Amino acid sequence: MKTALVIWSGISWLAIASYLAKSGYKVKLYEKNNQFWWRASLLKERWYTFDMGPSWYLMPEVFEEFFAHFWKKTIDYYESEKLNPAYRVFFWKNDFVDVSSNVKENIKLFESLEVWAWEKLVEYIEIAQQEYNLAIGTLIKKNYDSITDLISLKGLKFIAKIKNLWSYESYVKKYFSSPKLQKILLYTAVFLWGSPKNTPALYSLINHCDFNDGVYFPKGWINAITRAFVSLAEELWVEMFTNSEVKKIIIESGKTKWILLESWEVLWDVVVSSGDYHYADQVLIDPEYRQFTPKKWDSMTLSPSWFLLYLWINKKIPQLQHHTLFFDPDWDNHFDSIYTEKNLCETPSYYVSCVSKTDPSVAPVWHEAVFIFVPTAPWLSLSEWEKKEYADHIISRISEAIWEDISSNVVLQKIYTGDNFTHDYFSFKWNALGLAHTLGQTLTLRPKNKHPKVSWLYFTGHYTTPWTGMPMVLLSSKLVLDKILSN
Numbered sequence: 001m002k003t004a005l006v007i008w009s010g011i012s013w014l015a016i017a018s019y020l021a022k023s024g025y026k027v028k029l030y031e032k033n034n035q036f037w038w039r040a041s042l043l044k045e046r047w048y049t050f051d052m053g054p055s056w057y058l059m060p061e062v063f064e065e066f067f068a069h070f071w072k073k074t075i076d077y078y079e080s081e082k083l084n085p086a087y088r089v090f091f092w093k094n095d096f097v098d099v100s101s102n103v104k105e106n107i108k109l110f111e112s113l114e115v116w117a118w119e120k121l122v123e124y125i126e127i128a129q130q131e132y133n134l135a136i137g138t139l140i141k142k143n144y145d146s147i148t149d150l151i152s153l154k155g156l157k158f159i160a161k162i163k164n165l166w167s168y169e170s171y172v173k174k175y176f177s178s179p180k181l182q183k184i185l186l187y188t189a190v191f192l193w194g195s196p197k198n199t200p201a202l203y204s205l206i207n208h209c210d211f212n213d214g215v216y217f218p219k220g221w222i223n224a225i226t227r228a229f230v231s232l233a234e235e236l237w238v239e240m241f242t243n244s245e246v247k248k249i250i251i252e253s254g255k256t257k258w259i260l261l262e263s264w265e266v267l268w269d270v271v272v273s274s275g276d277y278h279y280a281d282q283v284l285i286d287p288e289y290r291q292f293t294p295k296k297w298d299s300m301t302l303s304p305s306w307f308l309l310y311l312w313i314n315k316k317i318p319q320l321q322h323h324t325l326f327f328d329p330d331w332d333n334h335f336d337s338i339y340t341e342k343n344l345c346e347t348p349s350y351y352v353s354c355v356s357k358t359d360p361s362v363a364p365v366w367h368e369a370v371f372i373f374v375p376t377a378p379w380l381s382l383s384e385w386e387k388k389e390y391a392d393h394i395i396s397r398i399s400e401a402i403w404e405d406i407s408s409n410v411v412l413q414k415i416y417t418g419d420n421f422t423h424d425y426f427s428f429k430w431n432a433l434g435l436a437h438t439l440g441q442t443l444t445l446r447p448k449n450k451h452p453k454v455s456w457l458y459f460t461g462h463y464t465t466p467w468t469g470m471p472m473v474l475l476s477s478k479l480v481l482d483k484i485l486s487n
Ligand SMILES: Cc1cc2nc3c(=O)[nH]c(=O)nc-3n(C[C@H](O)[C@H](O)[C@H](O)COP(=O)(O)OP(=O)(O)OC[C@H]3O[C@@H](n4cnc5c(N)ncnc54)[C@H](O)[C@@H]3O)c2cc1C
Pocket: 007, 008, 009, 010, 011, 012, 013, 030, 031, 032, 033, 036, 037, 038, 039, 040, 052, 053, 054, 055, 056, 057, 058, 244, 245, 246, 247, 275, 276, 306, 308, 373, 424, 425, 426, 432, 433, 460, 461, 462, 468, 469, 470, 471, 473
């Protein structure tokens, strides 16, 4: 029996561990922190519960497809419900709209904000749906090792479409002149991939997910997904260890040989690594096997980092929905701060998760568990005092927007910033979500999922193909499985 070692237990590693176990491998998995998939771990304190990281459950069909590989369904592990409204968007003081999980409602909403916008929305999301079906249904489910691999594809037609080479922002502006509608359509780029000015329009296919499919919430929080993946891996006899940091991948004669843990070494046939690809490449692997120079790494565009604020609130806030987005009128300043000036933005756009709206068990009665995500520049060093001051600033921005001062209702707060990402995951330059999605960092142009010089060393996760976010890194593990099985 071949042995496989999966280091770092993110969702993509938990997935590849189960895939390999089902394919007959004996699999072990090591996680450095004290909970599996630390990025989606739980923060529980004083009768409040928070998901530490991901909060949007988009593309549920990708999760369904994963479990179907094992003759299972997601419902065997967790239930999910459609949120309606899907999310609320604040444009400024008490000026907000609700985006529905029902497409007809959204058509009405668009028409109320711009004349004939309903017609344009219908066309826009129809194109998004067609491209989604092509891209997610076929294109990104294959491995492309070079540009020439892409050339033989009908997918090339898709990538080369002039529209897809535009920036996401210019594409949306072609359709809608209302800044409010533009912001609604661009929100995923803002929070996950990078500036909409640099993100190619091909990613507009994501608008199909929330506009046509709606936004879901797994009961038991996002952490229910972690528990589901861990249970499946256990059923397949994957051996899993927490508090086990991988210190070195030892390569001999171009093949992975040993994995060095705290005080012992293990010998394996196949090693699947990643998470922070930069850390694996520059620290875990010896210099002669590194794929990129430090200069090359420095030239890559990273996704933003995050200023995260968990708030224990001792009252209900009716102005918030389960998901609420706050877009500042000074939209450009937000991106200039992150990507050009690299400072903390005074007028940021940010996202607030309030799970207690849907699941009252996460906070005491009449209280709210509020989790705020503010994208920031990567590599932004802040003193404890600066962090506290910025947290106060964000709370006052929300208070202004919702027309209610909540500062005196915060009974406890926890701040988590870029330096925590590096401490917890060795994130390169403190980024939160891997490589940004610029045109030059798309599909085959992302770091490879199989090491070009070392046999049996693979990478999954949000630096490699296809892209960032839970469903996509889940697909990244299927791509690696295909490579391992065809080796
Ligand atoms: C704040 C935040 C919010 C997000 N929101 C969403 C969202 O709403 N929806 C969505 O789809 N996506 C979201 N994402 C993105 C999503 O979380 C990531 O794309 C996904 O978690 C990446 O998964 P991964 O498998 O690459 O592993 P990661 O999540 O990167 O996990 C890597 C794991 O490896 C461990 N590890 C690291 N180094 C070592 C080592 N040397 N030895 C052993 N273990 C190690 C870490 O502790 C961690 O558990 C969010 C991310 C963040 C940070």
